Amino acid sequence: MFKRSALKPISFVIAFTLVMLVAACSSGNNNNAKNAAANTKENTTNTAVTSNDTAAANNEADNAAAEPVQEVDKTPVEISISTWVPADSPEWHKISDAFTKKYPWITVKWLFNDPGPNTIKAVTQSIAAGEPIDIFWNPTFVDVVQQGLAEDLTPYLEDPEYKEYQFSKGILEPFQYQGKQYGLSRGNDTFIFFYNKDILDKYGIDAPKNDWSWTDLVDMAKQATHPEDKVWGIANDVILTIFAGANIAASNGHSDHIMDLNGDLQNTITYVGNDQNVMDDHQFMMDWVSKDGIMLNDKRVKEAGLEGDIFATGHAAFYYHVSPTIPGFKSQWKFKWDIAPTPKGTAKQVGTSFNNPMFLTKAGKHKDQAFQFMKFWAATVEGQKILMDIGGSLPNSTTPEITDHFKQMETYKGLNVDALLYAASIGEVDPTIFIPGGAEISATNSGWGTDAFQKETSAYDYFPTVADKANKAIADAMAKMK
Numbered sequence: 001m002f003k004r005s006a007l008k009p010i011s012f013v014i015a016f017t018l019v020m021l022v023a024a025c026s027s028g029n030n031n032n033a034k035n036a037a038a039n040t041k042e043n044t045t046n047t048a049v050t051s052n053d054t055a056a057a058n059n060e061a062d063n064a065a066a067e068p069v070q071e072v073d074k075t076p077v078e079i080s081i082s083t084w085v086p087a088d089s090p091e092w093h094k095i096s097d098a099f100t101k102k103y104p105w106i107t108v109k110w111l112f113n114d115p116g117p118n119t120i121k122a123v124t125q126s127i128a129a130g131e132p133i134d135i136f137w138n139p140t141f142v143d144v145v146q147q148g149l150a151e152d153l154t155p156y157l158e159d160p161e162y163k164e165y166q167f168s169k170g171i172l173e174p175f176q177y178q179g180k181q182y183g184l185s186r187g188n189d190t191f192i193f194f195y196n197k198d199i200l201d202k203y204g205i206d207a208p209k210n211d212w213s214w215t216d217l218v219d220m221a222k223q224a225t226h227p228e229d230k231v232w233g234i235a236n237d238v239i240l241t242i243f244a245g246a247n248i249a250a251s252n253g254h255s256d257h258i259m260d261l262n263g264d265l266q267n268t269i270t271y272v273g274n275d276q277n278v279m280d281d282h283q284f285m286m287d288w289v290s291k292d293g294i295m296l297n298d299k300r301v302k303e304a305g306l307e308g309d310i311f312a313t314g315h316a317a318f319y320y321h322v323s324p325t326i327p328g329f330k331s332q333w334k335f336k337w338d339i340a341p342t343p344k345g346t347a348k349q350v351g352t353s354f355n356n357p358m359f360l361t362k363a364g365k366h367k368d369q370a371f372q373f374m375k376f377w378a379a380t381v382e383g384q385k386i387l388m389d390i391g392g393s394l395p396n397s398t399t400p401e402i403t404d405h406f407k408q409m410e411t412y413k414g415l416n417v418d419a420l421l422y423a424a425s426i427g428e429v430d431p432t433i434f435i436p437g438g439a440e441i442s443a444t445n446s447g448w449g450t451d452a453f454q455k456e457t458s459a460y461d462y463f464p465t466v467a468d469k470a471n472k473a474i475a476d477a478m479a480k481m482k
Contacts, residue, residue: 074105079370082122082136087112091390098386099376106369115139123149123361132363134370137186141175141357141434145182146481151360153181156371165379170427171396174434175357183357184378187393190353190427191243192420193217193343194319194329196311197336199224199231205317208340210422214248214284217318217343221294224317230304233294235316237309241285242449243352243430244320244342248281250428251345258352258428259445265435269474273444274467282448282459290456297453322354323420324392327411338416341423353427357434394424436477437470444470 085092087110096108111133113122119138126133144150157163175183193208200207205223208216221233234240249255254277256262263269272278288295296304311319314335321329326339342351358378360370376383378396385405387393392411395402407417432438432445444466452462 073368076105076107077366077369078107078109079134079366079373080109080111080126081370081373082111082113082119082133084113084115084119084137085110094390095377095383095386096373098382099373102376102382103369103372106372108373120144120147120149127361127363132361132365134361134364134366135358135374136361137356137358139356139433140438141183142177142436142438142477142481144357144359145177149359149362150182151362151364151367153184153360153371156360156375157181159371159375162375162379166397166399167379168395168397168425170353170429171355174355174429174431183359184374185396186356186358186378187387187391188353188355188396188424189323189392190394190420190424191239191320191322191342191351192423193340194311194321194337195340196314196317196319197338198314199317199335207338208343210341210419211349212340212343214251214343214345218288218292218294221288221318222292225294227293227304230306230315232296232304232310232316233318234288235309235311235319236289236295236297236301236453237311237320238446238449239322240320240449241453242445245282245285245449246445247342247350247352248284248345249275249278250350251343251348252277252281253345253347254278254281257431258350259431259441261431261435261441265431269435269437269478271441271444271467271470271474273463273470279459279463282463286453286456286459289453297456299454323394323423326415327392330411339419339423340416341419341426349426351423351427353424353429355429355433394420435474436481437474440470440473 081096083092089110092110096110100107111122113119113136115137116139119136120143123133123136138144171185171188172181175181175185195208197207199205200220203224203226205220208220217234223233224231225233246259249260249272250258254275255272257265260271260273260275260278261269262272273282289297289300296306296310301307301310306313306315310316312333329337341349343349358374360367360374364370377387378384381399381401384393384396384402388395388402388406388409395406397403403421406412406421412420432442435441447466448459448462451457452459
């Protein structure tokens, strides 16, 4: 999931760790039929059908009945899917086992490949060998489409079962290009704040509400900072400085999107990290370290006589990470804790979500069968329930059967699950996954979140040096697409 080029070794470890920790109801048709019957009864005086119309309707029905029913091809087939989870993972096999139970003639072979270049290499090599991988995950989108590796899914989306499924906004849109759908969502994760309830209780601090603000966070962090007790308000982490830092400008209305981006993200994209207001927003977070003293970078952690993850060891009140880590954290942390969404700014409340694409290989030999598996995974109640159970993924639909299942999961017992669902609802999918030039924007934000925070570099010194390069990367990628 993480693909920060400036953090390549760290990115893979985080991505691998996260994945390891890690539909519509048919009754609606009956209701529609009842409503239609009621409307017909109420309007009989205005909608009398002539005998000729009736005859024509009967002829159409007879013709339709006379058309042969297309048989489903049940020839035994094995399809392959390339992921970045271990191929022998028993948890992930639950979804393929359930699929094969529904479609006994289709079995699934799992393949493991590191995310990014190694996945692309594996796919291209499989094509060259004459045995194409059928489905693959990837943490980027545009390059896969440009290389002609991804099948246009648009014709497949006419599948009746798929069309009935109600996706939440933002699940499908990131993987659309020039009006066509090239990918489905592998999973839906979001970033959240974790907070140490013991620390908040000790210093008489109320727990954050779902609509809390960045100012609230700073005020609470100041109240929780007690160097004499070796307790600080906010735990420094690259996840916080990269992803939370790239939310603040959007939440204050200083950029159209997270990651300091303006435009429609399809035809017009501009990186605005060097805008004065945006730099002010980044400096706001840097001040937590260099001015307010409520957050420690690595150097200050050592000076305080601490080491490692100071939230995990009970020395910080707030921590920022992504939702699939919850199961692991529940087994690791020994203190009382809970979760809260990304805070709101002066304009709106917005967070970051991950929604990585799953592709149907254009050169695949079993595309119809492979799409059935993708549909089962991404667009059925049964598939989503299994995915939530095994991978910590958030619901991709507001269908009650799905959200009710999510709320009852043992994983979230004792936590503010409504805060988690709210966090998902305000999350904007990380645009660097799918926009042209996204890799350069990732590198830009990674540099700020890692190197700059360790050196306590001013936002006004850092961003003017990187903005032109970021915008050139976007322009070059856009030109290539055209």
